[in-house]
Amino acid sequence: MKYGEIVRGIFEKRINRFISEVYIDGVKLQVHVKNTGRLKELFQQGAKVLLECSDNPNRKTQFSIIAVLKDGVWVNIDSQAPNAVAFEAIKEGRIAEIGQVDLVKREVTFGASRFDLYFEQGEQKGFIEVKGVTLEIEGVAMFPDAPTTRGTKHVLELAKAAKEGYHCAILFLVQLKGCRKFVPNREMDPVFADALLKAEESGVQILAYDTMVTEDGMVLDTVVPVELIE
Structure with a gap:
């Protein structure tokens, strides 16, 4: 991007x-x-x-x-950039956990939510919700930096879609380099952290990637390990 x-x-x-x-x-x-x-x-x-x-x-x-x-x-810190970066990466097959896709669209409605990305791989259909991460403390990337009822709603809706057979993932896009892991910010929003655990149990992939940030852009870079329970 x-x-x-x-x-x-x-x-x-x-x-x-x-x-x-x-x-x-x-x-x-x-x-x-x-x-x-x-x-x-x-x-x-x-x-x-x-x-x-x-x-x-x-x-x-x-x-x-x-x-x-x-x-x-x-x-x-551009809140619109993560979706653009993720869209480019999915389209080019650069997220190994998702792989090559036949189709990818932005902003597609499912139930009461509008997910950031929709994709198709043969007969398999899926949704990806992208969360931009700017909060870093001592090398640990964290989300959210403020309580997010909307974010929790999206996570639970993804869990529902996964149970209905969709390939679902939450991608935490860390908008900087140098983080050694990603964790949910339980102290800030325990409800969101619990929703992530529930989503993972329902089959939702919880992914985190960092980015290479330059003065005129940002691109997806490498996997960041995820720890849902510290």
Whole structure:
């Protein structure tokens, strides 16, 4: 996945979920934040950031933050990027646990949920829900960084689909390099963590991959070990 024009900036402060103040070439500007999560461990005053420049003259903000430098590593924070990266990877057969597919579509409805990806392999049909992961603590990738009733709903709906014969997977896409494992953030959301265990028991694959984050893009890279129970 590639971005268009990218500029560097220095993070100043977050105004609300959608807007932050950033210095670009010494000028303080209000910019769009492409993630409504908390991101407190990333949005520190003085942090280096990457911003995508919009070519839409009608936008209120010209720039959007897409990545933050943390401990020398770029962390992509674009909440729309994981789905795009996963779609490319599935289409190209680069996720070994899924393999080559005949068809892949984005945003397909099943029951009361809309899953990120739908795929077909011969007569086998399946769904993949993609969760972007930006929270890293001492080399451990964690999700979620805030309680997510919507995420829990998706997990339980996937478990239902798996019981009906669909090939189902949850892909935690870690938006940085260097994590040694992935664990659910039970302290933040025990209900979500329990839902993951239930889903795995129902036959849902729980997968995690990290990504190679560059200044103008992000691509799926290598498997990250998953531990549902620490």
